[in-house]
Amino acid sequence: MQLSIEPNNGIPIYEQLVRQVKYAVAEGVVAPGQVIPSVREMARQLAVNPNTVQRAYLQLQDEEVLHSLRGRGMAVSTGAKRKCVSDRQQLLAERLEAVLDEAIRGGLDPDRLRDMFEKALKNAVRSGENPT
Amino acid sequence: MQLSIEPNNGIPIYEQLVRQVKYAVAEGVVAPGQVIPSVREMARQLAVNPNTVQRAYLQLQDEEVLHSLRGRGMAVSTGAKRKCVSDRQQLLAERLEAVLDEAIRGGLDPDRLRDMFEKALKNAVRSGENPT
Amino acid sequence: MQLSIEPNNGIPIYEQLVRQVKYAVAEGVVAPGQVIPSVREMARQLAVNPNTVQRAYLQLQDEEVLHSLRGRGMAVSTGAKRKCVSDRQQLLAERLEAVLDEAIRGGLDPDRLRDMFEKALKNAVRSGENPT
Amino acid sequence: MQLSIEPNNGIPIYEQLVRQVKYAVAEGVVAPGQVIPSVREMARQLAVNPNTVQRAYLQLQDEEVLHSLRGRGMAVSTGAKRKCVSDRQQLLAERLEAVLDEAIRGGLDPDRLRDMFEKALKNAVRSGENPT
DNA sequence: GTGGTCTAGACCACC
DNA sequence: GTGGTCTAGACCACG
Numbered sequence: 001m002q003l004s005i006e007p008n009n010g011i012p013i014y015e016q017l018v019r020q021v022k023y024a025v026a027e028g029v030v031a032p033g034q035v036i037p038s039v040r041e042m043a044r045q046l047a048v049n050p051n052t053v054q055r056a057y058l059q060l061q062d063e064e065v066l067h068s069l070r071g072r073g074m075a076v077s078t079g080a081k082r083k084c085v086s087d088r089q090q091l092l093a094e095r096l097e098a099v100l101d102e103a104i105r106g107g108l109d110p111d112r113l114r115d116m117f118e119k120a121l122k123n124a125v126r127s128g129e130n131p132t
Numbered sequence: 133m134q135l136s137i138e139p140n141n142g143i144p145i146y147e148q149l150v151r152q153v154k155y156a157v158a159e160g161v162v163a164p165g166q167v168i169p170s171v172r173e174m175a176r177q178l179a180v181n182p183n184t185v186q187r188a189y190l191q192l193q194d195e196e197v198l199h200s201l202r203g204r205g206m207a208v209s210t211g212a213k214r215k216c217v218s219d220r221q222q223l224l225a226e227r228l229e230a231v232l233d234e235a236i237r238g239g240l241d242p243d244r245l246r247d248m249f250e251k252a253l254k255n256a257v258r259s260g261e262n263p264t
Numbered sequence: 265m266q267l268s269i270e271p272n273n274g275i276p277i278y279e280q281l282v283r284q285v286k287y288a289v290a291e292g293v294v295a296p297g298q299v300i301p302s303v304r305e306m307a308r309q310l311a312v313n314p315n316t317v318q319r320a321y322l323q324l325q326d327e328e329v330l331h332s333l334r335g336r337g338m339a340v341s342t343g344a345k346r347k348c349v350s351d352r353q354q355l356l357a358e359r360l361e362a363v364l365d366e367a368i369r370g371g372l373d374p375d376r377l378r379d380m381f382e383k384a385l386k387n388a389v390r391s392g393e394n395p396t
Numbered sequence: 397m398q399l400s401i402e403p404n405n406g407i408p409i410y411e412q413l414v415r416q417v418k419y420a421v422a423e424g425v426v427a428p429g430q431v432i433p434s435v436r437e438m439a440r441q442l443a444v445n446p447n448t449v450q451r452a453y454l455q456l457q458d459e460e461v462l463h464s465l466r467g468r469g470m471a472v473s474t475g476a477k478r479k480c481v482s483d484r485q486q487l488l489a490e491r492l493e494a495v496l497d498e499a500i501r502g503g504l505d506p507d508r509l510r511d512m513f514e515k516a517l518k519n520a521v522r523s524g525e526n527p528t
Numbered sequence: 529g530t531g532g533t534c535t536a537g538a539c540c541a542c543c
Numbered sequence: 544g545t546g547g548t549c550t551a552g553a554c555c556a557c558g
Binding site for chain 6: 434435436450453454464465466467468469470
Binding site: 012013014048049051052055 | 541542543
């Protein structure tokens with residue numbers, strides 16, 4: 001599991017960690033039952049404060065994506081994959097709707113938005129193919 | 133010009149004000165040269181601290197959307213309308229692309245996204261017609 | 265006496281009036297004893313609030329450049345010309361020194377400043393010859 | 397980095413702070429990447445309200461001289477030094493020209509101004525050597 | 529009346 | 544600890 005965080009991009013680091021772990025689970029990069037890197041190890045790899053990693057792991061535990069194996073670390077929970085997949089979809093839907101909602105309230109019409117959507121989609125796909 | 137702010141929705145009040153004034157200018161609700169409500173008046177209407185309104189107006193002044201008429205109030209600058217319209221479009225495009233970018237990186241395919249887009253768009257339009 | 269004020273250039277309007285009247289006196293455009301336009305007339309000509317003109321005249325009275333002739337208006341005082349000439353020079357010296365002082369404290373060396381002075385002087389002379 | 401502010405000299409405190417930080421950056425007193433004193437620390441040192449310091453830092457952030465490191469403080473941005481050096485020079489040139497412009501319009505001749513310049517320069521240098 | 533500045537003190541999220 | 548936001552209330556200059 002290879003995570004990458006961008007400090008100071010506006011999104012809290014712990015939040016970036018939470019999302020990326022969820023993505024990794026949803027994509028099957030880490031399978032239920034599998035042990036993930038320790039707080040210390042992860043903090044070292046990402047050059048991040050251990051407190052920050054701890055916070056992310058705690059939140060993932062609250063959301064039942066991870067559970068702790070006493071003395072052995074944190075492991076992906078059973079059922080986490082299904083949960084992450086549907087979470088991802090719902091979160092995305094909410095964010096899309098929030099953006100569109102503001103756009104509509106801001107006076108843009110749906111057809112105009114569809115154009116912008118297709119353009120943005122093309123950019124996003126391309127940048128996904130040629131990661132910076 | 134009738135603004136509405138939602139406290140505690142995560143977006144700072146002054147930022148909400150900035151956006152809404154820009155939208156009002158973009159939509160022509162207030163025309164260049166026109167004087168907008170005073171800091172105190174706006175603060176009273178929105179039940180918000182005058183300093184918060186002041187901060188929003190100050191930022192709009194920095195962005196050359198407003199300018200102050202000494203002793204008479206703040207007025208919409210010439211050229212502000214064009215600026216606000218293009219700003220709105222660019223901001224929206226960036227936000228759309230950010231969401232889509234993350235979606236693509238998160239493993240969703242374009243057709244799936246198009247579906248979600250249409251659904252979100254329908255919701256947004258409906259909530260725009262029946263404002264909460 | 266032809267004055268011109270620029271609203272919203274940062275310098276208070278009443279201050280611009282004070283300076284310009286002093287310049288006019290220093291240059292001999294208006295002579296001691298001569299009556300200057302009334303507050304109302306001046307305010308009308310410059311499209312300015314009469315209170316603002318009043319304030320400027322009051323200050324000029326305090327500085328003994330003008331004095332009021334009961335029922336006939338304000339007139340230039342005897343000795344005002346000499347005073348205005350020397351005031352102008354002293355004010356200018358102070359401002360020059362303030363700028364240079366900050367420049368020195370800001371780390372620029374005298375030779376560098378001399379260059380900038382000559383360049384600025386050339387610009388100022390040129391813009392004085394071809395008034396905008 | 398040792399700043400000093402003069403309350404009630406007409407220039408807003410936050411503006412004095414902005415200028416002095418820029419000077420410090422231009423002079424290399426603080427290098428890009430370096431973390432500057434926190435809002436609270438600076439406020440304590442200068443016996444000024446933290447909000448006032450905050451406002452100055454915010455403006456410096458808008459001008460891309462500083463950027464915030466979440467939870468760690470404010471740091472000087474890369475490229476800030478070059479920017480500050482050229483800003484300083486341009487600002488000074490503008491102010492010099494403004495003063496000279498008014499002097500010319502006020503009827504003083506260039507040679508007279510050169511004399512005044514040299515005298516003011518001497519004073520400024522001396523006061524720079526024996527700081528009050 | 530207007531905008532502009534400043535103080536005092538509070539709460540929050542983040543590291 | 545840090546920066547960021549907000550409130551409350553004050554004073555000033557300007558028109």
